Amino acid sequence: LIYKNMADLVTTISETVTLNGSLRGSVNAVTTTGINDVFERIVTCAHSQTTTVAVFATTPHTSAGAIDVDRTKYIRVTNLDATAEIELAIVTTASNYQVTITAGNSHILSQGAAIALGEADVSPSFGTMEDIASLQVKPVGASYNPRVEIFVGLE
Numbered sequence: 001l002i003y004k005n006m007a008d009l010v011t012t013i014s015e016t017v018t019l020n021g022s023l024r025g026s027v028n029a030v031t032t033t034g035i036n037d038v039f040e041r042i043v044t045c046a047h048s049q050t051t052t053v054a055v056f057a058t059t060p061h062t063s064a065g066a067i068d069v070d071r072t073k074y075i076r077v078t079n080l081d082a083t084a085e086i087e088l089a090i091v092t093t094a095s096n097y098q099v100t101i102t103a104g105n106s107h108i109l110s111q112g113a114a115i116a117l118g119e120a121d122v123s124p125s126f127g128t129m130e131d132i133a134s135l136q137v138k139p140v141g142a143s144y145n146p147r148v149e150i151f152v153g154l155e
Contacts, residue, residue: 005036006033006034006035006036006155007035007036008031008032008033008035009031009032009035009073009074009153010029010030010031010032011029011030011031011032011074011108012027012028012029013027013028013029014026014027014028015027030110032073032074032153034073034155035073035074035153035154035155036071036154036155037071037153037154038151038152038153038154039054039067039150039151039152039154040149040150040151040152041053041054041149041150042080042147042148042149042150043147043148043150044145044146044147044148045086045137045138045139045145045146045147045148046139046145047139047141047142047143047144047145048139048142049138049139050089050136050137050138051136051137051138051148052134052135052136053077053135053136053137053148053150054067054075054134054135054150054152055067055133055134056068056069056072056112056131056132056133056134057069057133058070058131067112067152067154068112068154069112069113069131069132069133070112070113071112071154071155072111072112072113072132072152072153072154073110073111073112073153073154073155074108074109074110074111074151074152074153075108075109075110075111075112075132075135075150075151075152076106076107076108076109076149076150076151076152077101077106077107077135077137077148077149077150078101078104078105078106078148078149078150078151079101079102079103079104079105079106079146079148080104080146080147080148080149081103081104081144081146081147082103082104083103083144084103084139084140084141084144084146085100085101085102085103085139085140085141086100086101086137086138086139086140086146086148087099087100087101087137087138087139087140088100088101088107088135088136088137089134089135089136089137089138090107090109090115090116090132090135091132091133091134091135091136092115092116092117092118092130092131092132092133093130093131093133094130095116095117095118095119095130096118097116097118100140103146109132112131112132112152113131113132114128114129114130114131115129115130115131115132116129116130116132117129117130135150
């Protein structure tokens with residue numbers, strides 16, 4: 001089976017800071033091969049509300065608008081707002097974890113299947129990872145309506 005439309009997705013993260021006249025930081029690049037599809041979306045997330053910005057499933061035809069979790073090889077959620085913070089919930093098949101994304105920053109995941117495990121204590125079990133089920137966003141603050149960008153690369 002030969003796919004003619006496969007492409008490489010190159011992700012580059014670069015940090016630079018000058019301290020006491022010396023440049024510090026690094027550049028790290030990762031190439032994900034075999035990308036056949038992408039999902040891109042920019043959505044305004046209303047203050048005081050939770051917005052589901054992406055849904056994943058092992059059989060996408062069973063859930064309206066679902067992204068194939070087994071084919072997902074890269075996920076990026078970026079807060080496009082210049083001042084507002086957002087809370088991002090990564091909801092898995094049995095748990096979730098949440099992170100704050102400050103203005104202009106991103107949260108990146110390297111796959112959709114077997115990617116996360118939420119626990120209610122401070123001792124990681126390093127147990128069986130769960131598939132992602134959805135990404136949900138809630139703006140921080142009662143008056144912000146930040147725009148959020150989602151980019152997903154699939155094989």
